[in-house]
Amino acid sequence: xxxxxxxxLALGSLRAHRTRTLLxxxxxxxxxxxxxxxxxxxxxxRASIINQTARLNDDVLLIRSAGDSTTGMEAFSPLxxxxxxxxxxxxxxxxxxxxxxxDVAPMMFLGSRVESGQRFYDNITTVAxxxxxxxxxxxxxxxGDWFSDKxxxxxxxxxxxxLASGLIETNQAMGQKINIKGKEFMVVGVVKTANxxxxxxxxxxxxxxxxxxxDGVRFTDNKAQIGQIIVRAVDKKxxxxxxxxxxATLQRDHFDDSEFAVHTAHEAAGATAGWLATITLVALIFxxxxxxxGGIGIMNIMLVSVTERVxxxxxxxxVGATKRQILEQFLLEALxxxxxxxxxxxxxxxxxxxxxxxxxxxxxVSSWWIFAIGLGVPLVVGLxxxxxxxxxxxxxxxxxxxxxxx
Amino acid sequence: xxxxxxxxxxxxxxxxxxxTAPVIGLHNLRKxxxxxxxxxxxLDGVDLTIERGEFVAIMGPSGCGKxxxxxxxxxxxxxTDGEYILNGRNVARIxxxxxxxxxxxxxxxxxxxxxxxxxxxxLNNVTLPLTYQRGLNFRHQQKASQLLKNFxxxxxxxxxxxxxxxxxxxxxxxxxxxxNNPSIILADEPTGNLDSKNSEIIMDELTRIHxxxxxxxxxxxxxxxxxxxxxxxxxxxxxIVKDIELTENRxxxxxxxxxxxxxxxxxxxxxxxxxxxxx
Numbered sequence: 001x002x003x004x005x006x007x008x009l010a011l012g013s014l015r016a017h018r019t020r021t022l023l024x025x026x027x028x029x030x031x032x033x034x035x036x037x038x039x040x041x042x043x044x045x046r047a048s049i050i051n052q053t054a055r056l057n058d059d060v061l062l063i064r065s066a067g068d069s070t071t072g073m074e075a076f077s078p079l080x081x082x083x084x085x086x087x088x089x090x091x092x093x094x095x096x097x098x099x100x101x102x103d104v105a106p107m108m109f110l111g112s113r114v115e116s117g118q119r120f121y122d123n124i125t126t127v128a129x130x131x132x133x134x135x136x137x138x139x140x141x142x143x144g145d146w147f148s149d150k151x152x153x154x155x156x157x158x159x160x161x162x163l164a165s166g167l168i169e170t171n172q173a174m175g176q177k178i179n180i181k182g183k184e185f186m187v188v189g190v191v192k193t194a195n196x197x198x199x200x201x202x203x204x205x206x207x208x209x210x211x212x213x214x215d216g217v218r219f220t221d222n223k224a225q226i227g228q229i230i231v232r233a234v235d236k237k238x239x240x241x242x243x244x245x246x247x248a249t250l251q252r253d254h255f256d257d258s259e260f261a262v263h264t265a266h267e268a269a270g271a272t273a274g275w276l277a278t279i280t281l282v283a284l285i286f287x288x289x290x291x292x293x294g295g296i297g298i299m300n301i302m303l304v305s306v307t308e309r310v311x312x313x314x315x316x317x318x319v320g321a322t323k324r325q326i327l328e329q330f331l332l333e334a335l336x337x338x339x340x341x342x343x344x345x346x347x348x349x350x351x352x353x354x355x356x357x358x359x360x361x362x363x364x365v366s367s368w369w370i371f372a373i374g375l376g377v378p379l380v381v382g383l384x385x386x387x388x389x390x391x392x393x394x395x396x397x398x399x400x401x402x403x404x405x406x
Numbered sequence: 407x408x409x410x411x412x413x414x415x416x417x418x419x420x421x422x423x424x425x426t427a428p429v430i431g432l433h434n435l436r437k438x439x440x441x442x443x444x445x446x447x448x449l450d451g452v453d454l455t456i457e458r459g460e461f462v463a464i465m466g467p468s469g470c471g472k473x474x475x476x477x478x479x480x481x482x483x484x485x486t487d488g489e490y491i492l493n494g495r496n497v498a499r500i501x502x503x504x505x506x507x508x509x510x511x512x513x514x515x516x517x518x519x520x521x522x523x524x525x526x527x528x529l530n531n532v533t534l535p536l537t538y539q540r541g542l543n544f545r546h547q548q549k550a551s552q553l554l555k556n557f558x559x560x561x562x563x564x565x566x567x568x569x570x571x572x573x574x575x576x577x578x579x580x581x582x583x584x585x586n587n588p589s590i591i592l593a594d595e596p597t598g599n600l601d602s603k604n605s606e607i608i609m610d611e612l613t614r615i616h617x618x619x620x621x622x623x624x625x626x627x628x629x630x631x632x633x634x635x636x637x638x639x640x641x642x643x644x645x646i647v648k649d650i651e652l653t654e655n656r657x658x659x660x661x662x663x664x665x666x667x668x669x670x671x672x673x674x675x676x677x678x679x680x681x682x683x684x685x
Contacts, residue, residue: 312524314521318482320507320538320586325506398482
C-alpha cells in the first residue's frame with residue numbers, strides 16, 4: 001500500500017494540469033451544488049411544513065370536500081377544494097354546536113376580478129368566511145379590524161397585505177372602495193399571515209381578499225359552496241374525540257362518506273410534505289443527470305491523461321510499480337477531482353441555501369446526510385468513471401509504453 | 407547511501423537454495439516480433455548462465471537483440487519460447503505483481519534513452535523506485551539525495567530533467583537504477599552519452615556495486631569499458647556468438663584490440679565524410 005505516495009503523485013499531476021483539472025471538476029461542482037441545494041431547500045421546506053405548521057396548529061381539524069379517494073397531493077390541492085364542494089353552511093352551524101369545538105371557520109373560495117379606482121387584478125382568490133378565521137389561521141391585522149358576523153357588517157372586505165399595497169396606491173387602504181365581481185366593497189382592514197411559509201388556508205393570505213360568508217353567497221345564488229372548514233378544538237388533547245364527533249355530525253348530514261375528509265393539521269402537512277418529497281425526487285433525478293455528465297467529463301479527461309502519460313506509466317512499471325499501484329494513482333486522481341468538486345459544490349450550495357432561506361424565511365437545515373450525499377455521490381462518481389481509465393493505465397505493457405515516441 | 411544491497415531484506419535471495427544457484431539461466435530463449443511473413447526473431451535461441459557477482463559486458467552490432475535480451479532479463483518483456491530461470495525460479499510462472507516487486511527491489515535498469523519522467527524533478531525521479539516501497543518518503547529522498555551527491559549532482563536535485571545536459575541526465579538515470587540497491591543491474595549503454603570523465607564516475611560506481619557482490623549486465627559499444635567486465639558476450643542476429651571470461655590482462659588486450667579497430671573505423675568514416683563533403 002503506497003496510498004500517501006499515490007496521493008501526492010495524483011495531487012502533483014492534477015496541479016500540473018491546473019486549467020484542465022479545474023474545468024473538468026466544474027462539472028462535478030455544478031452537479032453536487034444543484035443536488036445539495038435541492039436537498040437543503042427541500043429539507044428547509046419540509047421542516048417548516050411539518051414543524052411549524054403542524055406543531056403550531058396541533059388543535060386544528062381541516063374538513064375538506066373530498067369527492068373521491070384522497071390520494072397523494074390531489075386531496076390537498078386548493079384547486080381541488082375550489083372545484084367540487086359538497087360542504088354547506090348547515091355543516092358549519094352543526095359543527096359549531098359540538099361541545100369540543102372552540103372555533104369554526106368556513107372558507108368559500110371565489111376566483112374573481114378585483115379592482116380599485118386605480119388598478120385591477122384578475123383571478124384574485126376571494127375567501128368568503130366568518131369572524132373566526134383570523135383566530136384559527138393566526139392572522140395579524142396590520143390595520144383595521146376583522147368584520148363581525150352581524151348583519152350590519154355587509155360589503156366589508158379585508159385585503160391581504162400584498163394585494164392591498166398593489167391595489168391601492170396611497171398608504172391608507174382603509175375606507176377605500178373596491179370592486180369584487182362588480183359589487184362594491186369597503187376596505188375595513190389589512191391583514192397578513194403569521195410568519196409561517198405554509199398556511200392551512202390553502203391560499204396565499206397576503207394576496208387574498210376576505211369577505212363575509214353572507215356577502216359571498218350572493219355570488220352563488222345564496223348557496224354556500226364551502227371548500228374547506230377549519231375547526232379549532234377546545235382542548236388539543238381531545239382532538240381525536242372532537243374529530244370523531246365532527247365526522248359523526250357530517251355523516252349524519254351527508255349521504256356519502258366520501259364527500260368530505262377530516263384531517264388533522266399534521267396529516268395535511270404530511271401530505272404536503274409527501275408532495276414536496278415527490279417534487280424533490282424528480283428534481284434530484286434531473287440534477288443527477290448533470291452529475292452524470294460531470295462524471296463523463298472526468299472519465300474523458302482521465303482517458304486523455306492516461307494516453308498522454310503512457311510513457312510515464314511504462315517507466316513507473318519498469319521501476320517496479322505494480323498494476324495495483326498504477327491503478328491507485330489514476331483512480332486517486334479521479335477521486336480527488338470528484339471529491340474536491342463535491343466539497344466546493346457543497347459549500348456553494350450552503351452559501352446559496354443560506355441566502356435563499358433568509359429570503360424566504362425558511363429554516364436552514366443542515367444534517368449529516370446532506371454532507372454524506374454531497375461527498376458520497378462524488379465518491380461513487382469518481383470510482384465509477386475513474387475506474388476504467390485507471391484500469392487502462394494499469395494494463396499498459398511496460399515495453400510498449402516505453403517505446404512510445406517522446 | 408546504504409551500501410549493503412541485501413540489508414533491506416531481499417525477496418528471492420532469502421532462500422538458501424537459490425543463493426547457490428546461478429542468478430540467471432536462459433535456455434533456448436526466443437523472442438519473435440510480428441507474425442507470419444513479417445515475423446522476426448530478435449532472440450533466436452539464447453542459452454546463457456550468469457553466476458552471482460559476474461560483470462558481463464554484452465557487445466554486438468545494433469539490431470542483434472541486445473536490448474531485447476536486457477528487457478527480457480529485466481522482466482519487462484516475455485519470451486516467445488524457451489526458459490528463463492531467475493534465481494532458481496521459472497519466470498514464466500511468476501505472477502505480474504511479483505515480477506513488479508522483483509523489478510522494484512532486485513533489478514536496476516539503466517535505459518538507453520534515460521527514460522526520466524519529465525514532470526518530476528531530479529530528486530523525485532531518482533526516488534521513484536523507492537516510492538513503490540515501504541518507508542517514509544523523506545528517508546527515501548535522503549537516500550536518493552546521497553546518491554546524487556556521489557554522482558556530483560547534489561546541486562541539481564530540484565532541476566527538471568529538461569534542464570540537464572545529456573551527461574547529467576544519464577547520471578540521473580543511473581542513480582535511479584542504483585537507488586534501490588539492486589542485486590542485478592541491467593545497463594543499456596550506461597556511458598553512451600558521457601565523456602570520459604563522466605564515464606569514469608559511472609563506471610567506478612558500477613564497479614563498487616559489483617565488488618559488493620552484485621551482478622551487472624551491461625550493453626556497450628565502448629571497448630574501454632571492457633576492462634571493467636569479468637566476461638564479454640558477443641551477440642549477432644539474436645544469438646550469442648562469443649562468450650569470453652576475462653582475466654585482468656585478457657580484458658586489457660581485448661579492450662586494446664577493440665580500441666584500435668574503432669580508431670580504424672573512425673578513420674574510414676572520416677575519409678568517407680571527406681569524400682562526401684567534396685561532392
